[in-house]
Structures are given as structure tokens and as C-alpha cells.
Amino acid sequence: MRGVGRRVRQLFFAGVAVVIALLAGVGSAQANKRVALVIGNSIHEHAPLLDEPAADAKLLAETLSRLGFTLSGGAAQIDLTRQGFDRALAEFKGRIADADVALIYYAGYGLNFGGKNYLVPVDAAPAKAADVEAELRELASMLRELEGPDSRQNVVILDALRSNPFAARGIAGLSAGLVATSVPANTLLSFSAQPASVGQRGPYGHSAFATALAEAFASTDRAGLIETLNRAGIAVKRATAGSQQPLLLAAPLGGSEAVGPPRASPAPVVAEQTSKAPANQPSAGPAPASPPPSAPATALDARTPGLAVLYDEDPADPKGKRYDGSVTWRMDTIKSPRSGQPVPAIRAEIDIPDRKLKVSLQLRRNDDPTLPASHVADLTFVRAADFAGGGINSVPGILMKTNEQARGTPLAGLAVKVTEGSFLVGFSNVDADRARNSELLAGREWIDIPLVYTNQRRAILAISKGPTGDRVFADVFAAWDKSQPVQ
Incomplete structure (x- = not known):
């Protein structure tokens, strides 16, 4: 540090670098648009409560937001009814028309019936087999909402391998967990555990899968989507001593989007100003080095x-x-x-x-x-x-x-x-x-x-x-x- 002028320039260039990084996200904000719909269903009206999904959804929403994703709905969507599911998906579909990455994360109950996978809204109460289609949300119909250009990468992550909350109702064929399914073009489909198995809890009130997933997304490098999800799966396997092994299904992907923290953009090279500022007048108007303390x-x-x-x-x-x-x-x-x-x-x-x-x-x-x-x-x-x-x-x-x-x-x-x-x-x-x-x-x-x-x-x-x-x-x-x- 040689003086006030040099300090001012350093603060100014640091501010420029931060602005560039924020605008860039993980690339250029103009060229790389990422949208995520994050859902966590914990408090069910006709089924046992779940501890982790709401907390897991908030954890993933915070992680993805830091990586430059726009959150559909503005935040994690907690405790969605069937109508809430439909409304959230309609908004999400409108946001991803020009996106480079469209990501859905769901934590909650997942069931299979007749070879189809279903997610469970918080107001679901199927009493017989004929109610399943009307009360639950079919996964295949959600995947169809992602149909779009080959340049977009679609990611659907399901932390939904839990017990059947409606087992006591005796609906024949309605079983816990999800089954392997076909995957639409340009789509990655990630299950938190193998079909017909149940996921485990992890530390700090989150599922083992959500914890590993957040850490993989927040990794210090910029890995591709498949590699990131694979890392999360390996971490879950290690954390559970092999008793839980996530499943990753993928169709060929277009685009080349990577995930990870925003890359720091180098500060632009600017010729150093040799003329001195007039007395009592700063050579630039930097923002304060740190924000003012928050109000009590x-x-x-x-x-x-x-x-x-x-x-x-x-x-x-x-x-x-x-x-x-x-x-x-x-x-x-x-x-x-x-x-x-x-x-x-x-x-x-x-x-x-x-x-x-x-x-x-x-x-x-x-x-x-x-x-x-x-x-x-x-x-x-x-x-x-x-x-x-x-x-x-x-x-x-x-x-x-x-x-x-x-x-x-x-x-x-x-x-x-x-x-x-x-x-x-x-x-x-x-x-x-x-x-x-x-x-x-x-x-x-x-x-x-x-x-x-x-x-x-x-x-x-x-x-x-x-x-x-x-x-x-x-x-x-x-x-x-x-x-x-x-x-």
C-alpha cells in the first residue's frame, strides 16, 4: 500500500471483479440461464410426517441459488398439495423456455404402482387403486414438462425412496420406492437409492443423499452434471457403508454446462492513472469495504x-x-x-x-x-x-x-x-x-x-x-x- 490513491483503485477493481462474477454466474448471465424447481414435502395431512424433506429442499435451494440458479417460485416450495404441484410445474415450464439447464429436485414420499412412479402431495389420501392417478403426481407427466430444445440439459433429482405411507390402506400394487424408468432426451434422472430400497438419514437433520448432493454441487471445481451426480452417489455409498447406493439414469445430453461455484473473472487491465486527483476530491468513489452492521x-x-x-x-x-x-x-x-x-x-x-x-x-x-x-x-x-x-x-x-x-x-x-x-x-x-x-x-x-x-x-x-x-x-x-x- 503506497497511499490512498492506490487503495482506492484496489477497492474499485475488486468491486468490478465482484460485479463481473455476479453477472457471470457460472459463465455469462446472458448465455447461461439456469432454473431450478425445488420441492420438499414434509407435513402430510393423511400420512406420517417426514423430518428431512423440507430441510433438504431449503438446503438444496440455498446451494443452487449460490451457483447462479434462478429458483422457480423464488424459494424452495414446501408442502405442496396436488394443486400446488400443478401450479409450481406450470410456472417452472414458463421459466425454462430459454434456459440452458432446467433442474427439478424433489424430497418426500415416492411410490410405484403398475410400473409407474408417483410423487406424493401433502393432501393425498388414496383409499383404493382407482384413486392413485387422481391423488398422486405421476413422474412421467412431470418429465414431459421438460421437453424442449436439444441445447438444454434437464436434471430431475428424486430423494423419494421412503416407506409406503398408505400401506395400511391395503391398496394392491402400491409399493414403496421408485422403479427404473425410461428417460426423455437430454435428461438426467437421479434416484437417491436403488429401486425398492429406502434411503437413510444423514447428519444435521438432512438425508444422507441431500447432504452429499449439496456438497457435490458446491465442490471447488466445475465438474459436468453427470460427474457431479456421480460424486454425490459415491459419497452416499461411503457415508452409509454401502447400504444406500443412488441410481443415475441418463439420456445423451446436449450442451456442455458445468456446475460448481462461479469462476472468478480476472479484473480488466486498466492503465494506471498518473495524474493526481484535485485536493479533497477522491480519484474514484468506491463502495465501503464492508457493509454497515445490521440493525438490532x-x-x-x-x-x-x-x-x-x-x-x-x-x-x-x-x-x-x-x-x-x-x-x-x-x-x-x-x-x-x-x-x-x-x-x-x-x-x-x-x-x-x-x-x-x-x-x-x-x-x-x-x-x-x-x-x-x-x-x-x-x-x-x-x-x-x-x-x-x-x-x-x-x-x-x-x-x-x-x-x-x-x-x-x-x-x-x-x-x-x-x-x-x-x-x-x-x-x-x-x-x-x-x-x-x-x-x-x-x-x-x-x-x-x-x-x-x-x-x-x-x-x-x-x-x-x-x-x-x-x-x-x-x-x-x-x-x-x-x-x-x-x-
Whole structure:
């Protein structure tokens, strides 16, 4: 370092190199377009819950995003229903028309029936053989969505070798796992394990296959797609002592796309400027060497309320009426009714201005052994005297859903009216219900609270977690996990 001028030039050229690398991705952004659809189905409405798929999908989405892939839907698609599958695939198909690489990653249940492979939406509930086609999502139809130019490389990765969740229903021919199948042109098809076998868990709450796959994609060199998937398969075989061996099926590929971290582009050669800048005037205007520190969490919470929506039944309009509002999340510290010690709880303050309605929601773990509930939600409604519904007569329960438009999945529990405007929802303490409720509360982004007004009109109050709510839920659930519940 010889002076401020040289330092300025170094910062400037470093910034140029970063911009070039970002624009280049793994090549030129103009010439190499990569699109990925990442799906993880964990919380099923009529099947046992799965621990890893949602976490695996988020891991792969983050990895692929760093490698220059555009994520269809903007993020990992978690807990898709059959309708959600169709919607996600339609968006993906529109995005890959001019792509060089089109990649689908799916983690969840995979089944075979009559020689065909099927993926399982979270709302699937086949009762007989005739239901399979309508309830599940056929793999072959998904592969047909990838038909396109020879220059595009298509990759379908299926971490779907798990037990049959509908075995107890006795549907003849419906079996666990996937079977080897034909592969369309320009397509790689990767199974996490051999047909008719079951994959294994890996470290850190991910499947062994997802862990190996993320590491292979993030490798320090730029290997081809086949080599990358082969590396992942070898890593899985080693990690499981040979008990799990992925399967790779491939048709001849066009194009020559490699994967791996973006290649650093050399800084352009620029003649050094010999003239000095005028006094008190920098020779260039570099960005700061490091970003400013992020705002404290408390300030972020105050500035970023989530979305709340009230949907009122309206006899004059089948669609009802929508009223937008806001929700602010925070972690509360309350006194345990039993021990008197401070314990964490989740607090949401909801405001629907156009309906002159405010709602307070507190979610806490129950430590009162006389109350047969794992958790308790306290709801308090504050309304204007001229509230159109007259008041809140009942709260039938609480549901969780993946997005605002999705159909909610009820939490197992019972709601009771305590006083006028005050309700308590106790969640079931049965082991299976408790596990399912916890998965839904922690994993889904929206909460639906059905309401019945005094005038018998119905409504739904929908609230989003948003980034602040996600963090609050994660922090409080982590705190609950560290402390032992009352037996």
C-alpha cells in the first residue's frame, strides 16, 4: 500500500471483479440461464410426517441459488398439495423456455404402482387403486414438462425412496420406492437409492443423499452434471457403508454446462492513472469495504410487521370481503403458572384498521399438569362498539397453511370461550398429535383463525409469519426444546 490513491483503485477493481462474477454466474448471465424447481414435502395431512424433506429442499435451494440458479417460485416450495404441484410445474415450464439447464429436485414420499412412479402431495389420501392417478403426481407427466430444445440439459433429482405411507390402506400394487424408468432426451434422472430400497438419514437433520448432493454441487471445481451426480452417489455409498447406493439414469445430453461455484473473472487491465486527483476530491468513489452492521433485532421487529387479512362472509358477494391489516411478532417472557419462573412465549399483535378490530395472540407451552394440553393459545379480541359482526361468538380452532391462498390444515385441539372477547385453544397432548402440531406450527408460514360472529356470519383471520415471525418461532421453539416439559 503506497497511499490512498492506490487503495482506492484496489477497492474499485475488486468491486468490478465482484460485479463481473455476479453477472457471470457460472459463465455469462446472458448465455447461461439456469432454473431450478425445488420441492420438499414434509407435513402430510393423511400420512406420517417426514423430518428431512423440507430441510433438504431449503438446503438444496440455498446451494443452487449460490451457483447462479434462478429458483422457480423464488424459494424452495414446501408442502405442496396436488394443486400446488400443478401450479409450481406450470410456472417452472414458463421459466425454462430459454434456459440452458432446467433442474427439478424433489424430497418426500415416492411410490410405484403398475410400473409407474408417483410423487406424493401433502393432501393425498388414496383409499383404493382407482384413486392413485387422481391423488398422486405421476413422474412421467412431470418429465414431459421438460421437453424442449436439444441445447438444454434437464436434471430431475428424486430423494423419494421412503416407506409406503398408505400401506395400511391395503391398496394392491402400491409399493414403496421408485422403479427404473425410461428417460426423455437430454435428461438426467437421479434416484437417491436403488429401486425398492429406502434411503437413510444423514447428519444435521438432512438425508444422507441431500447432504452429499449439496456438497457435490458446491465442490471447488466445475465438474459436468453427470460427474457431479456421480460424486454425490459415491459419497452416499461411503457415508452409509454401502447400504444406500443412488441410481443415475441418463439420456445423451446436449450442451456442455458445468456446475460448481462461479469462476472468478480476472479484473480488466486498466492503465494506471498518473495524474493526481484535485485536493479533497477522491480519484474514484468506491463502495465501503464492508457493509454497515445490521440493525438490532428489536428495531427490525418494529419496522417490519407481517401481513394480516380478515375475510368476511358477505351474502351479497360469494367471494366475501377482504380487509388488509398487519401483525407484529415478538418473543414474550411470561411467568409459569406452575413454577413461577420466567418462560418464553410467542406473541402476535394483529390490527385490522378498516374493521376496527385488534387481536392479541399468545402461544405458550403448557406446564399445568391439570390441563390436558401440550400448548395453549390465548386469543383476545378488542373491537369497536359499532363492530359490524356484533362481536366474536366462537373460534372453532386454528389451522396452518403454506401460503395465503392454500387450504389450511387444522391443529389438533379444542377451543373454548373464556369471557366475552377472550378464547383459549388447548392443543392435544396425544403423542402423535403433539408431534404433528409442532411440525405444523414451526414449518408453515400462515395461520388461519376461523371466526363466528354474534350475528352468525363467518370470517377467517389469516396472519403471516414473515421473516420476523419465522425468527420468533425458531427462537421460542429452540428455547422450549432446551427445557423439559412437565410430565
